[in-house]
Amino acid sequence: MTDPSINLSERRTFLGILLGGVGLVISAAAAWPVWRFLAPSSGEGNLAKVSIQRAEVPLEQAHFFSFHGKPAVVLQAAPGKFAAFSAVCTHLGCVIKWVPEEQEFLCPCHAGRFSVEGKVLGGPPPEPLEELPVALDGDQVLVG
Ligand code: FES
The missing domain is CATH 1.20.5 (Single alpha-helices involved in coiled-coils or other helix-helix interfaces)
Structure with a gap:
């Protein structure tokens, strides 16, 4: 028992x-x-470049794309002059939009505004947009 x-x-x-x-x-x-x-992600410096057709970025237009899983934008502000930025607003992280009529970026969350150089034009963002390296290779725009 x-x-x-x-x-x-x-x-x-x-x-x-x-x-x-x-x-x-x-x-x-x-x-x-x-x-x-x-x-923090490890080995970010080894990440591959993102290739975009030049034709996808007309003059004075922006082309949004995913840069290693995060929103990014490449812009041709002047003929043959390309710049790329993170499309994440430096205020609270909303994704910015391109306003071609104003030739500036607008954050829809709190009306933050950024220039074609990524500098803050107005609103609450404390810092400019994070700039991404850009290189041209024939008809390709290489970002990263
Ligand atoms: S998140 Fe962009 S202005 Fe607030």
Whole structure:
């Protein structure tokens, strides 16, 4: 015959370990996306350049694209003069838009405005847009 008090104690220990393990797995699953968001990406300097057809960036127009998973924009402000920027507003991170009539970028969230050089023209953004390196290779605009 078994002692019921020992059996109950073993069950409690087993359930404690089981619940602790389940809690640990749930905590890790919840923390992983936060860690991925906050952790700096490694080896960013080795990332490949993004190639865009020159014809996709007409004079005085902007072309939005994804630069290593983040919104970016390339602009031809003057004939043959291309510039590229992160399209993420430096205020709170909204994605900027191009306003061809004004020849400037506008952040739709709080009306931040940026020049064709990425400089702040108005609104709350504290810093200019992050500029991305640009090179020309034949009919390609290389960003990165
Ligand atoms: S997020 Fe762009 S102005 Fe606020």
